[in-house]
Amino acid sequence: MSAISEPGANSTPKFKMVLLGDSGVGKTSIFLRIRDNEFQCERISTIGTDTCARRLKVDGTDIQVTLWDTAGVERFRTVTRNFYRNAQAILLVFSVDEPSTLLYLSRWEQDAREYAPTAQRFLVGNKIDMDRLVSQETMEHFASSHDCEFVFLTSAKTGQGIADVLKTVAQHLLNFHKKTYENNNLWLECSVHVNQDNPNKQRPDKCC
Structure with missing residues (x-):
């Protein structure tokens, strides 16, 4: 997994996050x-996708996050797959008041694993303002068995937990991005030293 833009002195790391899950989970x-x-009381079904970009400062680093909202209706599932390729984060969303939405989330996770194999996965239990019918143990078991990095509880209606999702996921992606970049630089630095210390390395002929 790598950010959309490579880090540098004047570059801003960019990350793509995609919301996946059944229709109606929020x-x-x-x-x-x-x-x-804002929150709209009337239910809205997404057709295709919608996107928005947000700039955040994480540990003193400016980053840009592009969030993709996708359709959860089965007939749009094939179309939706095209939009979460190259994502750095998949937010698997279910409704805590409907246990079946967590069960069906496995299908979306399989799609994410196939079409965005390097993306980090995060589990989001939405609608905690409603009666909670999914236990913490059940959520943690799903997260563990599907390699999800974190489990979040949110209410889009009240706003509870929403900012934490964005900040925590961004933090995780940035840390991973920095670690990958540093490892790549270390590998390049080691390669240079190995070549310099190799007395048998063929030197190019000098030009006259």
Whole structure:
């Protein structure tokens, strides 16, 4: 997994996050809460995708996050797959008041594993303002068995936990990005030293 842009003196790391899950779990409500800090009571079904970009400062580093809202309706599933390629983070969203949405989330996780294999996965239990019918143990078991990095509990209606999702995921991606970049630089530095210390290395002929 790597950021959309490589880090450098004047570059801003860019990360793509995609919301996945069944229709009605609140993906669009989470999206609107992040984009506009608002909640719409009437249910909205996404057709295709919607995107928004946010600039954040994480540990003193400016980053840009592009959030993608996707359709959860089965008939749009094939189309949706095209939009989460090259994502750095997949937010797997279910509704804590509907246990079946966590069960069906396995299908979306399989899609993410196939079409965005290097993306980090995060589990988001939405609608905690409703009666909670999914236990913490069940959520943690799902997260563990599907290699999810974190488990979040949110309410798009009240806004609870939404900012934490964005900040924590961004922090995780940035740390991973920095570590990868540093390892690449270390590998290049070691390669240079190995070549310099190799007395048998063929030197190019000098030009006259």
